[in-house]
Structure formats: C-alpha cells, structure tokens
Amino acid sequence: MAGQTKNTSSTGASDRAPRTFRVWRGDGQGGKFHDYSTEVGEGMVVLDAIHQIQAESAPDLACRWNCKAGKCGSCSAEINGQPRLMCMTRMDQLPPEGPVTVEPMRAFPAIRDLVTDVSHNFRAKKSIKKFSPRKPDAPDGTWRMQQADVDRVQEFRKCIECFLCQDVCHVLRDHHKHEEFVGPRLFVYTAALEMHPLDTENRLGDLKNKHGLGYCNITKCCTKVCPEHITITDNSIIPLKERVVDEFYDPLTRLFRIFKPAK
Amino acid sequence: MEQYQTLEHDVVVIGAGGAGLRAAIEASAAGCTVALVCKSLLGKAHTVMAEGGMAAAMANVDDRDSWKVHFADTMRGGQYLNNWRMAQLHAQEAPARVRELEAWGAVFDRTKDGRILQRNFGGHRYPRLAHVGDRTGLEMIRTLQDHGIHQGIDVFMEMTVVSLLKDGDRVVGALGYDRERGRFRVWKAKAVVLATGGVGKAFRITSNSWEYTGDGHALAYEAGADLLDMEFVQFHPTGMVWPPSVRGILVTEGVRGEGGVLRNKDGRRFMFDDIPDNYKNQTARDEEEGWRYVTGDKNANRPPELLTRDHVARCINREVKAGRGSPHGGVFLDIAWIKEKVANSEEHIKKKLPSMYHQFITLANIDITKVPMEVGPTTHYIMGGVRVDGDTQMSTVPGLFAAGEVAAGLHGANRLGGNSLSDLVVFGKRAGEYAAKWAKEKGAGTTNSAQVEEAMRLALAPFDRGDGGGGGENAFAVQSDLQGTMQDLVGIVRTENEMLRAIEEVGQLKSRAAKVGVSGHREYNPGWHTAIDLHNLLTVSEAIARAAVERKESRGAQFREDFPEKSAECAKFNLILRKGADGQMKVVREPVKPLPSDLQQIIDENK
Incomplete structure (x- = not known):
C-alpha cells in the first residue's frame, strides 16, 4: 500500500x-x-x-x-x-x-x-452583520435551495478558523492594521453570508468603510496556506471587491444614486 | 490568601460544543444573563469532529419516515434501557431543530428538489441524517457560534471549571481558572448547565480530543448527582489504525453509508457472516442488495456494514484476533471499489467524503479513491452520564442541568450514529429553557467562601509537591497508565476478573494522583491541567468499571465474555452510581420505568 x-x-x-x-x-x-x-x-x-x-x-x-x-x-x-x-x-x-x-x-x-492572542478574529467577526434570511417561501414553511446555488457557500463554510490566512497576510503581519482590516478569514466569512441564497443583508458599505477590503492587494498568500484549500482570494475576496466597485464606483449606479439614496 | 474574581449571571453553561451553545442561546433568548465557559477557544469543541450527520425524521428522502420510526429505531439501538421520554422528545423535536439551524445560516446538502438531503446510517431504518458532506459537526458548531455571538452571551474561553458551588442541596455557581494565567474565578449563578461532553481520554485508543476528560461527569458526581448507565461506552468500529500517531482518529460511518465495505485480509466481506436475529429481516441478503440500498432503492435492505456500532466493532475485533486482519492490526474499509458501479468514482468520493479523503491523503499518504483504508475500533462516546429528568434536563441536584454527551438516558445501552448531533440541539435547547425558568423562579442562592478556598487549595496542591516539594509523580505518566488499564481491562470485550483488577488499579492510581507534582508557572501549563483532569478521569473510570462489573450480561455496547448473552433479569434495571456518605462510590439498581402503552405500540409496530 x-x-x-x-x-x-x-x-x-x-x-x-x-x-x-x-x-x-x-x-x-x-x-x-x-x-x-x-x-x-x-x-x-x-x-x-x-x-x-x-x-x-x-x-x-x-x-x-x-x-x-x-x-x-x-x-x-x-x-x-x-x-x-x-x-x-x-x-x-x-x-x-x-x-x-x-x-x-x-x-x-x-x-x-x-x-x-487570537481575540482579534473573534472581535472582528462580531462587527460583521449577522445572517438575515428572507421570509420562508416554501409551502412547508421553509425554503428551497438548489445544490448548485450553495456549492460556493459550502466551500467557504469549510473554514476551520485556524487563522493561518490571517497570520500570513502582510496587512496584519507587517502593517498591523488589525483595527482597520478584518483579514482574509473574515472576508471569507462575509462572502459566505453575502452569497448565501437566503440572505437579505447588505454588507458592502461595511466592507469598504469599516472592514478595510481595499487594503488587500491580492497577493494570494492566504490562499496558499489554507489547509482546507479554500480559494480565498479568487472566490471570496475578488468577488467582494467587484461588488463593492459595482455598488460605489460604477458611474451609472452613482448617477442613479443621485435620485435614490444608497441603503 | 489566593485571590479570585467573582462574576454573577443568571445561568452558567459549562462547555461550548453543540449542547452548550444551544443551551446558552436558549437561556439568553429567554431574557437571562448567561456565562458560557469553555476549555478551548470558541468553536473548537469536540462537536467539530462529528462527521456523518444529524438524525431527524423529516422524511425529505423517504416519505415513510416519521418520528415514530425514529423513536422505535432509537429504542431498539439502546436495547430498551433508554429513558423513553427522552427518546420520544428527541424523535419529535429533532426536525424542528434542523430547520432552526437552517434559519440561522447552516447550509446542508440539498435534494434535487431543493430540500435538505438525508443520508443512510447504521440502525436508522430510512435515510435520516441531514448532513454537509462529512463535516456536519463543523457546520453545526459554526452556525450556533455565529448566531450566539450576537445574543449578548458572555463567553469565557480557555477556562476550566474545577468545582461546583452549593448552597445546601442546590447548585449556585462554579469555580474555575483561566488557562492563560491560572487566575481563579467564581461564577455565581441561579442555574448551572453542564455540557462538557464525554470521557474518551480514559482510554488509550480514542477518537476524542484532550478535552474529553469527564469533567462534567465528575463535577456532578462530587456535587451529589446520580450518574447513570456508565457501563455503556461506545467503541466506534472504524478508527484509523495507521500511522501510530493517529491511531483512533475517526473514520466516519458515512463511508459505509456511501457504499464502503469491510473486508478481511482474505478479501471476504465478513459482516455477512454474523447478522443478529433481531436485525435479520432488515439486512441485505447479498452484496447486490446492499449496494441497491446505499444507492437509494427503497425496496432493498441495508448492508451488514450498517448494523449497530457495537456489533460491527466486535466483528472487526474478532477478525483481527483470528489473524485475518490487515497489516497494522485492523481490517480493510474499501470505498474505492465503487468504481465498478459509479462513473467518475474518484470525484464522487471526494465530493461525498471530502474530509476523509483529505485526512487519509495527508496523515497516512493513502488515496481512498484508489485503495482501501485500514480501520479498527476506537473509544468514541459514552452513553452514560448525569441522570436527568427527560423533559427539563435537571439532574438529581436542584439547579444543576445537563445536556449532550454528559447527560444520560436518550441512548440507553447504545447510541445510533447521527443521534448525537440531534441530541445536542434538542436537549441543549431544553436544558437552556428550563435552566432559565428555574433561574427566574428560584432567584439567587449564596456561595460559601470556605468552599471556594478549599477547592482552590486542592487545585493548587500539585505545585507544592512540584519544584518546592521534591517533584512528586508525573501527571502524564499517571494518565498514561490509567489509559492502559481502561483500554486493556475495561475495553471492548470485558470479563469480571479483569474489571475487578481494573478497579484495584484505579485505586492505586488514585493514590499516585494524590502525589502528582507540577513545576513551573501557572500560564498554559499542560502539566498542571493534566493533574487536574486526572481526578475527573479517575472518577469516571471507576464508575465505568463498577457499573460494568454489576451488569452481568452482554447488551448494547457492553460485551462480557463471561456473560455473552442478554439476560432478562438485567433488562429490568439501569445502574446508578452515586457518592455514599462514606465518600465511596455506590452502585444502585434502578428499575426501568415501564413504557406507556402508546409508545409500546409504536415499538411493536416497528419490530
């Protein structure tokens, strides 16, 4: 063998x-x-x-x-x-x-x-808005979700919170931005909530203003060390960055927002 | 005088696995202030290790399922020594607890029509386990954790409770220390919930982590509570056997649920050779029927690999002892063979059993999609624990509640796979609910500083015997000897003489434990922690051995070579262990409560 x-x-x-x-x-x-x-x-x-x-x-x-x-x-x-x-x-x-x-x-x-002392990670998680499902809409008082629609979220939920991604991230390790930057683990967590088919909350403003998503310059060090092989950068951080850009920097959306204030 | 900090809460929950978190959430939702005290970081408790799933008769995959069938399956698995009220409540309430987890963000695997998928498991008549691949426990604990942190619960991580505090008969708080600095704390509380899990570290080969040292069992016992059914320790049939350092780590039953088969070194599927009479008409007649069952054919019966865990474990033990085992002292568990049946089987296995694939490729350098695993029995779970009221989860000591593995009753003489995760949330919720009710009705009691000071003195005594006192015994050595005694003498096959010897050895180990010395500081000092755990491990070991001697029959998880059959006499009682007035452990027979006729009828209809 x-x-x-x-x-x-x-x-x-x-x-x-x-x-x-x-x-x-x-x-x-x-x-x-x-x-x-x-x-x-x-x-x-x-x-x-x-x-x-x-x-x-x-x-x-x-x-x-x-x-x-x-x-x-x-x-x-x-x-x-x-x-x-x-x-x-x-x-x-x-x-x-x-x-x-x-x-x-x-x-x-x-x-x-x-x-x-890994308490930073627990504090940072608490600052992220919790899961907020839409009202149950199936006849039995629950929901229907297709496997294909939850595959991505299940990838993120494999996270075992070892915090190795946080350890290797230079924004935390070298620049000590713990107060302004939640780190890759918490971006994966946020992505799992944002991409959850039932969730209705919007966390994009917090990602941009409170959680420091912009500090990440996609060096992919976090993905390399993940023992669960979660594609942290490509599957969670980059899509979150795209959503933030769409929400706050897209010229059409900005024009639209003049008439309709952002939530 | 040693200093300590005092905190006050309505409810203190000790342990933050599935049961503890669920209890804390419930008590907090009822308007109570809650302290949640745990030995590890939040979210690391042993619940993360649960793999296969969570049993609940939702009938999403097979509409013949109902709480009644689940109830009958649970009672049969427990050989009718179960607390039938708990088995009833568990079967009735588990589906709501699963749906609640989904409402809190859990993402279970789905059926084709988008509902929660359920899988087959040993002893369950229909596909019943809601699951997420083979990491269901992680999904549960993370969901409860992420929900709980927004509930205003005060979480105390990396703290160990060493004593419960009493006001007369009633429990009114707990004393513990933080593992980071070794400073003591008193949590005053109107109600205390134990959710400390099991006792696996009393044995050498176990799937349990270092935390599983019987803390809650021993705390309750010392506080005067009854322990129940302690002879029933479940040896999971499939733990890793190689390499040596991972011996005992769990290989989920889900492997067999997905079509994995057990073979001896001659390639024989030996499980077909020994099928107990009471399972004969629910077991596949041949390999082909077994395969049809695991692939969802409702007219097929389950393969014998999915018989109850005690039976499968003994069959493996028999093969190994007869010299038909695998090279490292186990048998072969083969999932790779399904390539004969399934196109793209490698991807299929990786999708269905991702953490098993990962565990074997990393730790054993074995690709389970290509070659068989080697597996053997491992100490996994204790059915026995704190005796509780079925509805409220209160122990025999007022104000002290227990839920999850530390509580006894639901599983009787043996637990079915998948019934643990559902146990945690069904009875975690109930314990939290009734602890909150108790707290509101009874108000605060008074803690006694003399009790606190005596308990601190005992906890610190190993330091006096360490550097300053000539060294003393090594805590790790005493623990290791205890594990050897329990593994060799009170293990999967038991006899009277060996167990009497074990009781004697535990007595000697107690004397050695009283001389354990610890050196160094109090900060994250594993030597000191082990010295404190030893007391708990010795208490539960004695309880297991004494109860096992008293039950002169083989039933459920207990197999006695000197009494290999079930006895009608022994079917009539459960065994209770309590601390006598003289400080010695007493074993008492408690008659089994007769089943109400409606529940008896359900059992008869599902025979």
Whole structure:
C-alpha cells in the first residue's frame, strides 16, 4: 500500500531516531528558541513531537491543540517558517536534516510559547452583520435551495478558523492594521453570508468603510496556506471587491444614486 | 490568601460544543444573563469532529419516515434501557431543530428538489441524517457560534471549571481558572448547565480530543448527582489504525453509508457472516442488495456494514484476533471499489467524503479513491452520564442541568450514529429553557467562601509537591497508565476478573494522583491541567468499571465474555452510581420505568 514501506509493526516502535526541535519559548515581553531532542518515528506529525517534548522534558511548554485531525484549527504555528497546522504536518514532509523550528503565529501578540492572542478574529467577526434570511417561501414553511446555488457557500463554510490566512497576510503581519482590516478569514466569512441564497443583508458599505477590503492587494498568500484549500482570494475576496466597485464606483449606479439614496 | 474574581449571571453553561451553545442561546433568548465557559477557544469543541450527520425524521428522502420510526429505531439501538421520554422528545423535536439551524445560516446538502438531503446510517431504518458532506459537526458548531455571538452571551474561553458551588442541596455557581494565567474565578449563578461532553481520554485508543476528560461527569458526581448507565461506552468500529500517531482518529460511518465495505485480509466481506436475529429481516441478503440500498432503492435492505456500532466493532475485533486482519492490526474499509458501479468514482468520493479523503491523503499518504483504508475500533462516546429528568434536563441536584454527551438516558445501552448531533440541539435547547425558568423562579442562592478556598487549595496542591516539594509523580505518566488499564481491562470485550483488577488499579492510581507534582508557572501549563483532569478521569473510570462489573450480561455496547448473552433479569434495571456518605462510590439498581402503552405500540409496530 502506498506510503507503507519498511515498518509493518502496529506500534511503529522501529525506525525511531532522535531529532532536534528548535521551539520558541517566551511571552509578550519576548523570548528565544530552545533546542529539544526527541525521537521521531514513522507517520509522526510535528504536534506529536511537541507532545513528546512536553511529556519528556518540558511539561510547561504551552501549545493549543484539540482534534489532531485538521478539523478544529487550534494548533496553528510556523514550522520552518511556514504557517501550518502542527497536527497535519508530517515529519517526512520536512527536510530530513537539521533542526525543525517551531514558533507561534507572528501576526498575533504572543501569550506564552506557541500560544498567541487570537481575540482579534473573534472581535472582528462580531462587527460583521449577522445572517438575515428572507421570509420562508416554501409551502412547508421553509425554503428551497438548489445544490448548485450553495456549492460556493459550502466551500467557504469549510473554514476551520485556524487563522493561518490571517497570520500570513502582510496587512496584519507587517502593517498591523488589525483595527482597520478584518483579514482574509473574515472576508471569507462575509462572502459566505453575502452569497448565501437566503440572505437579505447588505454588507458592502461595511466592507469598504469599516472592514478595510481595499487594503488587500491580492497577493494570494492566504490562499496558499489554507489547509482546507479554500480559494480565498479568487472566490471570496475578488468577488467582494467587484461588488463593492459595482455598488460605489460604477458611474451609472452613482448617477442613479443621485435620485435614490444608497441603503 | 489566593485571590479570585467573582462574576454573577443568571445561568452558567459549562462547555461550548453543540449542547452548550444551544443551551446558552436558549437561556439568553429567554431574557437571562448567561456565562458560557469553555476549555478551548470558541468553536473548537469536540462537536467539530462529528462527521456523518444529524438524525431527524423529516422524511425529505423517504416519505415513510416519521418520528415514530425514529423513536422505535432509537429504542431498539439502546436495547430498551433508554429513558423513553427522552427518546420520544428527541424523535419529535429533532426536525424542528434542523430547520432552526437552517434559519440561522447552516447550509446542508440539498435534494434535487431543493430540500435538505438525508443520508443512510447504521440502525436508522430510512435515510435520516441531514448532513454537509462529512463535516456536519463543523457546520453545526459554526452556525450556533455565529448566531450566539450576537445574543449578548458572555463567553469565557480557555477556562476550566474545577468545582461546583452549593448552597445546601442546590447548585449556585462554579469555580474555575483561566488557562492563560491560572487566575481563579467564581461564577455565581441561579442555574448551572453542564455540557462538557464525554470521557474518551480514559482510554488509550480514542477518537476524542484532550478535552474529553469527564469533567462534567465528575463535577456532578462530587456535587451529589446520580450518574447513570456508565457501563455503556461506545467503541466506534472504524478508527484509523495507521500511522501510530493517529491511531483512533475517526473514520466516519458515512463511508459505509456511501457504499464502503469491510473486508478481511482474505478479501471476504465478513459482516455477512454474523447478522443478529433481531436485525435479520432488515439486512441485505447479498452484496447486490446492499449496494441497491446505499444507492437509494427503497425496496432493498441495508448492508451488514450498517448494523449497530457495537456489533460491527466486535466483528472487526474478532477478525483481527483470528489473524485475518490487515497489516497494522485492523481490517480493510474499501470505498474505492465503487468504481465498478459509479462513473467518475474518484470525484464522487471526494465530493461525498471530502474530509476523509483529505485526512487519509495527508496523515497516512493513502488515496481512498484508489485503495482501501485500514480501520479498527476506537473509544468514541459514552452513553452514560448525569441522570436527568427527560423533559427539563435537571439532574438529581436542584439547579444543576445537563445536556449532550454528559447527560444520560436518550441512548440507553447504545447510541445510533447521527443521534448525537440531534441530541445536542434538542436537549441543549431544553436544558437552556428550563435552566432559565428555574433561574427566574428560584432567584439567587449564596456561595460559601470556605468552599471556594478549599477547592482552590486542592487545585493548587500539585505545585507544592512540584519544584518546592521534591517533584512528586508525573501527571502524564499517571494518565498514561490509567489509559492502559481502561483500554486493556475495561475495553471492548470485558470479563469480571479483569474489571475487578481494573478497579484495584484505579485505586492505586488514585493514590499516585494524590502525589502528582507540577513545576513551573501557572500560564498554559499542560502539566498542571493534566493533574487536574486526572481526578475527573479517575472518577469516571471507576464508575465505568463498577457499573460494568454489576451488569452481568452482554447488551448494547457492553460485551462480557463471561456473560455473552442478554439476560432478562438485567433488562429490568439501569445502574446508578452515586457518592455514599462514606465518600465511596455506590452502585444502585434502578428499575426501568415501564413504557406507556402508546409508545409500546409504536415499538411493536416497528419490530
């Protein structure tokens, strides 16, 4: 079977070899990398190594995790400089030589070791107008929606809120525009609401004026790091930008608005 | 003296998975101030792991379905030890809870005429599971979360509750600490809702995350509440078995619902070899009929892969023990074979089972559209929990409510797949509603500072034994030994002698846990958190083992090698565990409440 080469025991006890992990430790005041050596074996992911280090030599090493299956989005970190989920990064995907560096997401304030303050994302979400469906219009008091009409929204709703897209976005990471820019995750969220077949709310004014959609210059870094493979830029951000342009900058619409004020 | 902050709310909900969020939304909508306290970040709770779907008799795909059939299926699955009132309410109210999620923004997969699509699942007579691919739990939690954040609920993330506070008999609040800094907080409340999920971390191989340490079970037990049906632990038949580090991670039943078949190393579909009598006339006679069933033929019966989870898990166990397993100690689960039946099967599988595809390609380097998976049983769910009133979800302790996995009753001796997500919202809503009602009627109680101080002292004691006290026991080592004991001695196949040994070992582990030492600071200190979790894990482990010894039969999720058959005598009682006046755990037989004649008739008509 693919991927199963030498080791056929069910314990995976063979083929284990020591490996150095260079883990950032510190808090909001600062910190530095510490080297830990632990044995890694077949099929292991980086989160397994972090857990082993906790159990063997650093019981107070802080990290978030939950499902260990890429579904909850808790264990985001930067591994060898790349934003990734620790639970979905197999050791055999990393270069075989040299230490593996593990550090917290850099776009968010450090709290302790690999744990960062991601509260920005929760505050930003609250500032987005909630789902507001039209009145039920099917005879049974619900709605009808075709699968083809919800495919796109379902793509956005795959998001596990790992915030890796936020971490890699230069508007947040380098320019620290957290107060003016909600970030790619929240654009995906807004797009899911705006493109929901039942939704009646209009969020375009907020996108332009409050949520900083214009700061995004479509470098597509967010799409590249998304563990759910959501095409963040092409499918959510660009269509939102187009809608904002249509709403606020289209000459015909502007002319029209002289007679009919915008909502 | 250790300081603490005091907050006051009408209702405190502990746990923010599907049940906790739904309870908080309901209590808040009823006009109560609500605190929602959770161990992780909001939206990360174990509900995100639920894959297959949410059972509700909406009859969108098969119009023969109704709440009555769903009720009968649930009772049969639970081997008639269920709280029948809960099974009735659940079957009746689940469709409204699904439609409510849609009204709050959930986007379920659709039928051709634009309604909510429903899929087949083990033990359900008709296609009944509303779903979103294989990520239904994520859809549910995100919908509740995104609705809830606009309700004015005070959310306390990454906080652990260590003790419930009482005023006489009544629960009037909770003490906890924030995991970020280790500072204590008291939430004073008129009513408390437990929605803390399950106990999977008591076992070595489990689909559950670190959060599943039986906190709510132990909090309720210590507060004097009855626990019920603790012997019934569900081992899901299909967890990953390779690579070692992901052993136990769930492989959704949806794979089998979409046509996946189980084979041993000889290629035999061994599930056809052992079909229980009470399911014989609802099971396919051959492979062809099984395929017709999963592709929607209403005249076909389900393939034996979709029998109840306990049965499938034992059959897999048997194949492995007989030396007919796969290379890494499981059996083969094959969905790739449908290429014989379906054009463009690779795309079809990726569309129907996207996260399974993703999980296997990433973690195991296996393309499930091309080759079979290797799977084996994994500890998945506990049917037992806090004994509650079927209508109100109040425990035997006034002011303390419970909903979701931490509550017992709905599932009896075994839970059907898909009945968990619906359980969360049906009874989460009820718990929130009745907690709010209780809060309004009873007003505030008084918390006792001596209780708070004693609980803080106990929580901090591991630090005294750590750096300053010579080290003490390692919390991770004690937890790991406990997991070994439960896995090996109180697992999928049980015997009296092994379980008595487990009870003895749990006793010894308790002594070791009392000596656990923790070093370092209080900020996100996993060693300290594990030390606190240990107490809860030991309590639920003892409860599981004691109840399992007392039930001298095989029924539902419990299989006893020394009593391999059902016993008519044991059908007459549920088992209750409570803390005796001497501080020891007591096991008490509680007679099963007789079914009202109208419900009995429904069961007879659906036999």
